[in-house]
Amino acid sequence: MSRLTTFLSRTAGNGPDRAERIGITDVLAYSYLFFGVLIILVPVLWTFFSSIKSDTAVESFDTRLAPMDQISEMIEDVGEKDVWIYTAEDGSTQLVYKAGPTRKVTDVAPVDDPGAVFKVPRTSLAPHEEMRVAVENYLDPILKRNGQDNFHFFTYLYNSVFVTVIATMVTLLINAMAAFALSKYRFRGRLTFTILIVATLLIPSSIILVSLFFVVWSFGLFGSLWGVIIPAAATPTGVFLLRQYMLTIPDELLEAARMDAASEWRIFWRIIIPLSLPALSVLAILSVIWRWNDFLWPLIVLISDPASHTLQLGLTQFAGEFDTNFHYILAMTVVTLIPITLVFVWLQRFITTGIATTGLK
Amino acid sequence: AEIDLMISDVDGKAGLVKELVDRYTAENPDTTITINAVGYNVIREQLAIQLEAGSGPDLAFVTNLGGLNPHYVDLTPHVDAAEWEANYGAVLPWYRAGAPDGIFGFHTEMTVTGPYVNLTMFEEAGVDVPAAGATWEDWAEATQAVMDGTGSYAGMVMDRSGHRMAGPAMSYGAAYFSPDGKLIADDGFKTFSQLMIDWHKSGLMPPDVWPAVSGAKYANGNEMFFNSDVPFYMSGSWNTGNVQSNVGDKFDWTVAPVPCGPAGCGVMPGGAGLVAFKSGDADQEMAAAKFVAWMGGTDIAREWYSKTYAIPAHSGLQAEGLDYAGAGATEAVANGLAAFTAMAADAAEQTPQAYQLQGSPKGFVMYNATVQYIGAALNGELTLDEAMAKVQEELDTNANQ
Amino acid sequence: MTPAGFTVAFAALFWGLGGAIWLLMRRRYTLRQIPQFFMDLLGFPVELAQSLFGRAGVPYALLLPNMLIFGFFTFLPMILNFYVSFTGGASISLFDRPWVGLEKYADIFTCENYLSPKSCSNPGYNFWTGMFNTLWFVLIQVPILCVAALVTALVVNQNIRGRGFWRAMFFYPVMLSPVVIANIWNWVLHRKGALNASVGEARDAMTGLAGLSGFDMVATVIFAVILLVVSERSLRSNDGPSGSWTAVFGVLIAMLVYWSQPLSLIGLPGSGWLGLALAGGLYWSVSTGQSFARMAIIGAGILAVIMLLMIQFDAVFSFGRYRPINWLVTPNTGWPFFWLVFVFCWSHMGFYMLILLAGLQAIPSDLYEAAKMDATKPFRAFYRITLPLIMPTLTVVLVLSLIRSFQIFDEVYLLTGGGPGRETFMVVQNIYEVAFANDHPDYGQAAAGSILMAIVIAVFTFFQLWLTRRQSDL
Amino acid sequence: MNDTSHAAKAPALQLSDIRKSFGTVDVIHGIDLEIQEGEFIVFVGPSGCGKSTLLRLIAGLDDPTSGDINLNGKRVNTVPASERGLSMVFQSYALYPHMTVGQNLSFGLENLRMERAEIERRINDAATLLQIDHLLGRRPGQLSGGQRQRVAIGRAIVREPVIFLFDEPLSNLDAELRLQMRVEISDLHSKLKNTMIYVTHDQIEAMTMADRIVVLRGGNIEQIGRPLDLYNHPKNKFVAGFLGAPQMNFLEGTLEGNVISLNCGMVRDVPVAQPGTGKVTLGIRPENIHVNLDGHGDETVTVQNYEQLGAVTYIYATFPNGDTLTVQHAHQIPLQRGQELGVSFPSEAFHLFGEDDASMELTR
Amino acid sequence: MNDTSHAAKAPALQLSDIRKSFGTVDVIHGIDLEIQEGEFIVFVGPSGCGKSTLLRLIAGLDDPTSGDINLNGKRVNTVPASERGLSMVFQSYALYPHMTVGQNLSFGLENLRMERAEIERRINDAATLLQIDHLLGRRPGQLSGGQRQRVAIGRAIVREPVIFLFDEPLSNLDAELRLQMRVEISDLHSKLKNTMIYVTHDQIEAMTMADRIVVLRGGNIEQIGRPLDLYNHPKNKFVAGFLGAPQMNFLEGTLEGNVISLNCGMVRDVPVAQPGTGKVTLGIRPENIHVNLDGHGDETVTVQNYEQLGAVTYIYATFPNGDTLTVQHAHQIPLQRGQELGVSFPSEAFHLFGEDDASMELTR
Numbered sequence A: 001m002s003r004l005t006t007f008l009s010r011t012a013g014n015g016p017d018r019a020e021r022i023g024i025t026d027v028l029a030y031s032y033l034f035f036g037v038l039i040i041l042v043p044v045l046w047t048f049f050s051s052i053k054s055d056t057a058v059e060s061f062d063t064r065l066a067p068m069d070q071i072s073e074m075i076e077d078v079g080e081k082d083v084w085i086y087t088a089e090d091g092s093t094q095l096v097y098k099a100g101p102t103r104k105v106t107d108v109a110p111v112d113d114p115g116a117v118f119k120v121p122r123t124s125l126a127p128h129e130e131m132r133v134a135v136e137n138y139l140d141p142i143l144k145r146n147g148q149d150n151f152h153f154f155t156y157l158y159n160s161v162f163v164t165v166i167a168t169m170v171t172l173l174i175n176a177m178a179a180f181a182l183s184k185y186r187f188r189g190r191l192t193f194t195i196l197i198v199a200t201l202l203i204p205s206s207i208i209l210v211s212l213f214f215v216v217w218s219f220g221l222f223g224s225l226w227g228v229i230i231p232a233a234a235t236p237t238g239v240f241l242l243r244q245y246m247l248t249i250p251d252e253l254l255e256a257a258r259m260d261a262a263s264e265w266r267i268f269w270r271i272i273i274p275l276s277l278p279a280l281s282v283l284a285i286l287s288v289i290w291r292w293n294d295f296l297w298p299l300i301v302l303i304s305d306p307a308s309h310t311l312q313l314g315l316t317q318f319a320g321e322f323d324t325n326f327h328y329i330l331a332m333t334v335v336t337l338i339p340i341t342l343v344f345v346w347l348q349r350f351i352t353t354g355i356a357t358t359g360l361k
Numbered sequence B: 001a002e003i004d005l006m007i008s009d010v011d012g013k014a015g016l017v018k019e020l021v022d023r024y025t026a027e028n029p030d031t032t033i034t035i036n037a038v039g040y041n042v043i044r045e046q047l048a049i050q051l052e053a054g055s056g057p058d059l060a061f062v063t064n065l066g067g068l069n070p071h072y073v074d075l076t077p078h079v080d081a082a083e084w085e086a087n088y089g090a091v092l093p094w095y096r097a098g099a100p101d102g103i104f105g106f107h108t109e110m111t112v113t114g115p116y117v118n119l120t121m122f123e124e125a126g127v128d129v130p131a132a133g134a135t136w137e138d139w140a141e142a143t144q145a146v147m148d149g150t151g152s153y154a155g156m157v158m159d160r161s162g163h164r165m166a167g168p169a170m171s172y173g174a175a176y177f178s179p180d181g182k183l184i185a186d187d188g189f190k191t192f193s194q195l196m197i198d199w200h201k202s203g204l205m206p207p208d209v210w211p212a213v214s215g216a217k218y219a220n221g222n223e224m225f226f227n228s229d230v231p232f233y234m235s236g237s238w239n240t241g242n243v244q245s246n247v248g249d250k251f252d253w254t255v256a257p258v259p260c261g262p263a264g265c266g267v268m269p270g271g272a273g274l275v276a277f278k279s280g281d282a283d284q285e286m287a288a289a290k291f292v293a294w295m296g297g298t299d300i301a302r303e304w305y306s307k308t309y310a311i312p313a314h315s316g317l318q319a320e321g322l323d324y325a326g327a328g329a330t331e332a333v334a335n336g337l338a339a340f341t342a343m344a345a346d347a348a349e350q351t352p353q354a355y356q357l358q359g360s361p362k363g364f365v366m367y368n369a370t371v372q373y374i375g376a377a378l379n380g381e382l383t384l385d386e387a388m389a390k391v392q393e394e395l396d397t398n399a400n401q
Numbered sequence C: 001m002t003p004a005g006f007t008v009a010f011a012a013l014f015w016g017l018g019g020a021i022w023l024l025m026r027r028r029y030t031l032r033q034i035p036q037f038f039m040d041l042l043g044f045p046v047e048l049a050q051s052l053f054g055r056a057g058v059p060y061a062l063l064l065p066n067m068l069i070f071g072f073f074t075f076l077p078m079i080l081n082f083y084v085s086f087t088g089g090a091s092i093s094l095f096d097r098p099w100v101g102l103e104k105y106a107d108i109f110t111c112e113n114y115l116s117p118k119s120c121s122n123p124g125y126n127f128w129t130g131m132f133n134t135l136w137f138v139l140i141q142v143p144i145l146c147v148a149a150l151v152t153a154l155v156v157n158q159n160i161r162g163r164g165f166w167r168a169m170f171f172y173p174v175m176l177s178p179v180v181i182a183n184i185w186n187w188v189l190h191r192k193g194a195l196n197a198s199v200g201e202a203r204d205a206m207t208g209l210a211g212l213s214g215f216d217m218v219a220t221v222i223f224a225v226i227l228l229v230v231s232e233r234s235l236r237s238n239d240g241p242s243g244s245w246t247a248v249f250g251v252l253i254a255m256l257v258y259w260s261q262p263l264s265l266i267g268l269p270g271s272g273w274l275g276l277a278l279a280g281g282l283y284w285s286v287s288t289g290q291s292f293a294r295m296a297i298i299g300a301g302i303l304a305v306i307m308l309l310m311i312q313f314d315a316v317f318s319f320g321r322y323r324p325i326n327w328l329v330t331p332n333t334g335w336p337f338f339w340l341v342f343v344f345c346w347s348h349m350g351f352y353m354l355i356l357l358a359g360l361q362a363i364p365s366d367l368y369e370a371a372k373m374d375a376t377k378p379f380r381a382f383y384r385i386t387l388p389l390i391m392p393t394l395t396v397v398l399v400l401s402l403i404r405s406f407q408i409f410d411e412v413y414l415l416t417g418g419g420p421g422r423e424t425f426m427v428v429q430n431i432y433e434v435a436f437a438n439d440h441p442d443y444g445q446a447a448a449g450s451i452l453m454a455i456v457i458a459v460f461t462f463f464q465l466w467l468t469r470r471q472s473d474l
Numbered sequence D, E: 001m002n003d004t005s006h007a008a009k010a011p012a013l014q015l016s017d018i019r020k021s022f023g024t025v026d027v028i029h030g031i032d033l034e035i036q037e038g039e040f041i042v043f044v045g046p047s048g049c050g051k052s053t054l055l056r057l058i059a060g061l062d063d064p065t066s067g068d069i070n071l072n073g074k075r076v077n078t079v080p081a082s083e084r085g086l087s088m089v090f091q092s093y094a095l096y097p098h099m100t101v102g103q104n105l106s107f108g109l110e111n112l113r114m115e116r117a118e119i120e121r122r123i124n125d126a127a128t129l130l131q132i133d134h135l136l137g138r139r140p141g142q143l144s145g146g147q148r149q150r151v152a153i154g155r156a157i158v159r160e161p162v163i164f165l166f167d168e169p170l171s172n173l174d175a176e177l178r179l180q181m182r183v184e185i186s187d188l189h190s191k192l193k194n195t196m197i198y199v200t201h202d203q204i205e206a207m208t209m210a211d212r213i214v215v216l217r218g219g220n221i222e223q224i225g226r227p228l229d230l231y232n233h234p235k236n237k238f239v240a241g242f243l244g245a246p247q248m249n250f251l252e253g254t255l256e257g258n259v260i261s262l263n264c265g266m267v268r269d270v271p272v273a274q275p276g277t278g279k280v281t282l283g284i285r286p287e288n289i290h291v292n293l294d295g296h297g298d299e300t301v302t303v304q305n306y307e308q309l310g311a312v313t314y315i316y317a318t319f320p321n322g323d324t325l326t327v328q329h330a331h332q333i334p335l336q337r338g339q340e341l342g343v344s345f346p347s348e349a350f351h352l353f354g355e356d357d358a359s360m361e362l363t364r
Ligand SMILES: Nc1ncnc2c1ncn2[C@@H]1O[C@H](COP(=O)(O)OP(=O)(O)OP(=O)(O)O)[C@@H](O)[C@H]1O
Pocket: D022, D025, D027, D045, D046, D047, D048, D049, D050, D051, D052, D053, D054, D201
């Protein structure tokens, strides 16, 4: 018990030598981490492994890890047929296809002798499978093969990237400007503005969805990527986070710059922006996450114009009224994950150290 | 003119649409048609708003035939009205939302609800497939036996849709309309709802479809039927090709005659249509209308219906009969379509309110209310009486004013 | 021309052209300074403000773009929401919407019995069902999320190998979109999904193992050895039995009692509580340093051996065939709600963990050294030092996660669709469906619902801030 | 130190009746001051007395509530900081952490849109002068405290200001480096011959660097003068106590005519210019008290504590009545706590303060 | 200062061959040290020499890589920090910011499950001793630096430890407060008579407070001894240079027999115990050099700079060959830069260091 609590109360600053002794605490800590990461990774990896399974394996919820796919062969005079393995009572096996309806006792014929139809119990048939990575799950939508002509992958990708990049840049710029004003100037209304912005934190976007819809519509931004970019650009979270960080930049630096004859804008650009990089990169990450993953708002604003769909909207295409193409959904889900995962791998240093130093608290 | 066409892909039609569009634009070089493929939910949930906001498409395949009427372009000037009335007279009223005339769409698909049966499972369990004329209770008994015999997950499944349930409910006497033409939830409706409740309670119907989601969300039973989790699936004619391609030779299936009830053997007709929307731009509207007119021409319609394995809404083609097999359909599909066509004919006689409901612009209010509140009753969240009251309230506030 | 087009044209003229002329008139730029020119041009309004009003004008110019966007796309909609909630009809043009006064609110509040949503009119029924579900969700979700985030933050704040990796891993789900999250978990939680498959396999394997002949004997021996080692450990030290090992010993005893059901010998059911009492007593005697603690442990050990011989291990480990659980679907089991909470934690915890981590790192490590010198027991150090000092951060996390939990929509809509039935039907889904997923969109009703929800959130947030008023950093 | 000749032309800086309030708090209460070109002026005073505020007013970083600031005879109240031609070295140096040393130096010049060649020249000159040539490519984070200090000064130099302002530039350094930088700044001043205004609350810095010291208290000037003048002739008890460490000893007593009777028992004739009657305080610096180990002397005190610093010894002693006395002895001496010690007070080292704490004139 | 009698019983603290590495970096290289009960020991040394590390090893906050730590004769290597009976005052004080002063003081005692009455008694005693009674209800954030310092000491006192450990407790305070707290801690020691180990890199603190000073450099002990012993008889050039401000002057030269010829030109007989030949350094402290204003003296130097502190004057001068010389003069003297000055070097103040920097014995 007391060991357990040691682990609860430990923080940074135990010299590195402490780690050399592996105690029950460490066992607990590592087990926690291990299981935690397992819970996080397994579903994601599972999704990936499922996305490379064949259509039929996906539709029939094949839970085996390996991508197994039933082989079908062109049988002369009969057509394309799935191949089954027939295990006779003596244990011998044979590749057959179903030559009639599937019944308790089913007509089958050997693949290499299509004419020789014979009857076998249904239970003695097993699918003849091979391990095959179903690259078509990825390639069909991307290359518009196999009837996926209406999935404009590159358009969606471009739109997603455009929205994400532009929105993030605009967000960074105007949030930083606002944060600079609120953290480094004393002026009439400062408190009011600060309170207004913090109060916006409390207004969930879903609450104003209806009226936002009216406003954006009257601005004529419907169906335009800007209708997604602009309303979301002024994030309260961003202003708040950057302001907290900028408060830690010494005023003396600004005064030094003023003595150095720098205009206020130049101070912002040359001093404040470079010095706020840790906080800016955190906000950049958050903004990329938000914009890349945005679904509901783009759905409302962009759906009418096929040329401005984003990847997240594109994903919905695979769900029809009667049928849902899970294999494509999975594959494209993985595809949308890739950029965000790359951003993550690339920036994870900033995420972990950045948020810790931004005073985001 | 540049026009766009919104379509829910996946159900195998988009490829054909693309082909036809290409052909059409080749013939009419001054028209370009952009295809906007979206999920079905988008058409169901977003299209109305888009249209209201003036940012809707010029063309779309819709299922809410009457509800969007205010936005339709009247095709009358662009088609041979008399011929269309003759060919599509039975379905054109569905688009009119109660108005006496106007031609508003090409009915791309005449559908009938009805059951698919997994013959292999029946045989496995040693249960006979009930004969034509069997009631829903007979089927419940039989599928229960199959379930027991094969250890399958459930016995019967029905799409989570008020439309799907309407046919069976009519078999049990649901009139749906009061004599003065108002939508009602009556005792017949209640009787069948009670059966649904019982079947869900006993596990004959799986919780995965009706009780699984809330509100007016749609859900279907395809996945369960395809995986032999259930031997009986109440779906419809539109699904035939889909069943074929997904089942392959995993098992044998057939379209059974719809189960009956004391008031007949009810099925719902329905379908989807290609419509042109007003955009305020006369050129664009005309170009859109012309495309619809082209599609509805007998030759293209024939090609369209046979390639999509759809029951034609075109009376001439109905009489002529379509060569599905030539378009690649298997025997099961062709048989299935024949069975569905027969059911439609029966229903027209036995439960005429089916056509009335389908033609009502407020039909969707009924369908949504059905899934919302009967769905809630299936979970025990509401008693059936409460659910009935809520359905009626919904009808009174949103349909009967 | 649309307002947007007009704005763009105006901005282009004023900003681009006017700015360039203004700048070029006042400053000379060499070729090398072209980037600087564009930078100055970007900040032209700010520069202009400075030259017109001096430094005092600058903050307003800096705030302008952000506040304009807030004004138009947050505050204006907020105000419009009020207006819309007093209007009816399905039109999206504000002028075509008839004024209906309080009707939309009245619809929500038309109830026969205010404690039972189903006695309300349909709009009220749907709204209140969503609202109560949401409140219930928030009440369960927020504490769990915060505790999980805190525990994780504490663990990854340790001096562990690969700290950065672990921290990043826990943050990863934050980066996934609700759509992706829903797809992933649907895939896992489906009746035929990964979870059922692996639970089923594990269970079958265990049952199969237990069925092996000789399993009883082997299990008894293994358990006996474990018992021996643990009891020896707890007695080993000279200055009284060890607390932690006694705890382990207690757990073993409790398990043994549960399996062997000694009370069934005298015909009583359910001996589980007896095991827990025994374990608790042991731990109490050791932790408070009772003189009889050693004897108690030895006694319990003897008792344990007797019970061990009574146990039929293959019965203990036989679970029967696994029937897959329909996690997200089966009504009235609590599972869908559980998984919703779980998935929400899964996807959001990393964010709050990082905030808490920042808070933890702000605690000077020498406080812990001082505490060490002060002979502070670790748990006491946790709740007397860590907890009070992390309180301001924790408050922020509480408020943020409360607001966020209230807004839950995407995840639940895509994962359970609000079902089964309305078990996970949240208020935002109601607002969304009323306005957008309906054949007769009722914006007025949705707006009224939004306003009511905003009020509830505000009340909650302020109540929470008031409760923790001294701690908050906000 | 060399005394700069006070020319007759307009003073480099002239403050007239400067006042400053922050909201309702008055911080500077009307300050008049003239500084000649080339002077090294040090502002000293306890924390919070307004030194930084005054400096910031001069720099133009804050605006005075009332009063005039003249630079070379021109009123600059409304001229922005950047155009006053001053340079400031901040307490924390305020180096731009993300720029290299070279960029730190050039930033201000670029803002003035100076030609590249000229910028280079000035930077090189300053860098050579301050011996930071080899550091131009480094970031401030890679510099030691002393190097940073020099860069900060360099940044001030390149602008070729008419006046340098320093706000406690050494307070962040450790004792050793402080001593070293102190000498460097003095050297710099004798090389550049600019006017410099230097804020500190360290009286050693004040004593050693200033041409003239301005002693501030609570927003008022207490005394202005050359370091040794202030040390030897403080105008009041505050100045006397503020300069010198250990502090001047203050012994309370009464004056009657020429005779002062201290509470500690000592009675002495003092050469008061205007003999009178009343309470007075006698001040004597620790280093002016002579110690006789054999117990002889004017008075006998008891050693309470002592500190042997090697070069000097500090003795903390008490009179029989409990009055304390600090003695600084220039050698190591063997001592014991509680030991009796004879001390003598040379009357030429006496300072006398009246009841109003003002210095009383002594005729010597 | 009073010398504590070294009793024959086990030393309060004994370190034998203590070594400590962090990863691959060796920080402490084998330290042996005995501290008697009641002693006030000061660790000094330049930054990074391992003072804090050594203190933390003693406290039990870190474990030595090898070697033994004995408290009162008992090996405590494996005894946790809390059970060694030591108290530590941290450089940053490490007061619990969310607890009142009273709670800060009682926290440790509550951990020991002490009776409430006893806790109250101890807190009151400590508070009275440190004059913080009136602050017991305040939070650390509401205290001044000096008050916080006293609370930190109070927290150490209430536990009635056998040894007090202080890690640069004064380094965050300003000069004035530092002087004051220095005296307070010395007083405390003479009242409590506990063993105290005090880390600082301020040599004035070391000189004035210590019974014995331990001079550390790079993880090794350079010299241990009483302050004046170290000051007057440093074992090597490092210790000689480290103690004393301004630093001892070091003049390079060569020794032949008894005669030393310095580079600066000075040639002198020195009473070397073992005459020899080789390079040597002559050390002489600034205060031991006599100044003759009339230019007479052993040598003549040129004044480069000077600092008038009032009580003393520092003169920075150069020999003709450029060697620099610092002189501390105990009075105010009129000086000019560039002026020639006669200085004399009393040979009894000489220190001589061999090529290995070790002190060479002189016979006097
Ligand atoms: N912006 C401000 N608003 C309100 N009061 C201020 C402001 N700046 C300074 N003061 C107050 O003015 C007084 C003088 O401050 P100033 O910084 O000039 O002191 P200082 O002499 O430089 O002290 P230190 O030696 O501590 O730097 C202080 O009491 C301070 O609290």
